[in-house]
Amino acid sequence: MLYPLRLLTLMSCLLLSQAPRAAGVVETDALQRHFDAAGLKGTFVLYDASADQMTVYNPKRATTAYTPASTFKIFNSLAAFDSGAVRDAEEILPYGGKPQWLPAWERDMDLRDAMRLSNVPIYQEVARRIGQQRLQAYVKAVGYGNGDIGPVVDRFWLDGPLAITAEQQARFTARLGLGQLPFSAKAMSMTRDIMQLEKTADYTLYGKTGWATNSKPAIGWWVGYLQRGDKVYGYALNIDMPTLEDAPKRMPLGKACLKALGLLP
Template sequence: MLRLLLTLLCLCVLPARAGFTDERPDLQSLFGGTPGCFVLYDLGADRLLLVNPERAQRRYIPASTFKLANSLIALETGAVHDADEVIPYGGRPQPFKAWEKDMPMREAFPVSSVPVYQEIARRIGLPRMQAMLRRLDYGNRRTGPAADRFWLDGPLQISAVEQARFAARLAQGSLPLSARSQSTVREIARVGSRDGSTLYGKTGWVFGTQPQIGWWVGWIEREGRVYGFALNIDMQGEQDIGRRTQIGEAILGKLELY
């Protein structure tokens, strides 16, 4: 009986057991009144840090953050040979001049070229896309009937918690995909390094909802550890584009990660 009591006492004082969740309402002030949430997933400790937990569990359309998964699926299925294969954009006028050119994933990913990634998705096709979404357990895993719109308009949706976990697994190379596919996507998702941390990420902007939704999803590598993160905020329009990374970097800075 004494041994059992001692064991229970030890379990009660463990600071961060597997699956531990840490809510941080104090970080909400960094949103400056903008509705939103932030998730940090410490992969090594299986520990979640949540700002606005209710919203962090709510699923939204992923928009261009799906380029992480789309790139992986393209490489894994052979729809695209590598990050340097040039993909045609289709020749139609685009909302951003940077999208009006044929380009490889290595270039299309950072400029977030929608037409190039729509062509990639059409090459993959709905049957293979649906199978890979199930394999990756990505959000609600739904595509609907259009192979090139489901991550822009729905029905595909994913939560910030799911995004952060997905990003951390990609960072570690533990998704159920080849090492080559994961390594290539990590390479094109790299943003930069400073103060001992390396940042990887992808933004997203959901146009067709009111309010619009802005995303920033990625991971930090620091001192041999991996931290997946995901942020989403309400946006009123193009004037709010910069707030996604501004708020995210302010939180990462407060946490002394970047």
């Protein structure tokens, strides 16, 4: 169960998370040339939290739910830190000792490295520590995606039934950037720290990729938020990835979209 002292906060956040689409939704075709240049089909969503406005390329796809895959590592980290299942970003966690798809995953490591390497077995251990009942309660409280993690605690973000749209991803990451999720301030701070990708004098960029292989073609994700001064912009990219060669295109395409929208130099 979640801590009783936060039940009122959780219920408030649940009501907020079930709000309709942003007050302003601006559809744009200006990003299509970047998708065309990459040879990819997909969507990009930018959510300006202060204006409650979404800028959307390919709106139909932006409201289509897909398995979150490794983008769920953001949520998993929040729940781990909040529940105490993982002490902090430096606690060493076991990967289980079995051969893995990537040799880099075949070692015990902390969540800072596991986030950077997108280490599946480490985060499966995290989910088992949190537990199915507690994870389901967190997902419902946040209003994350379709809210359904099913009965298998360490596979639902890879195989389903959990699914989420690009619009929902952008709202979720913006709420993390603003500290408006039903997790402790410490849990959100530690998660933001291990998500950080770039920091300059003008902006800080946070994000996480994902690769959902339970569909054909596979779905590639890059989600996170950008902070410029006191403004927070949640973003979400998803694309069809019919080949392995498409995977490295996710972040560059997402950055090209942010640049085209005037948020990156």
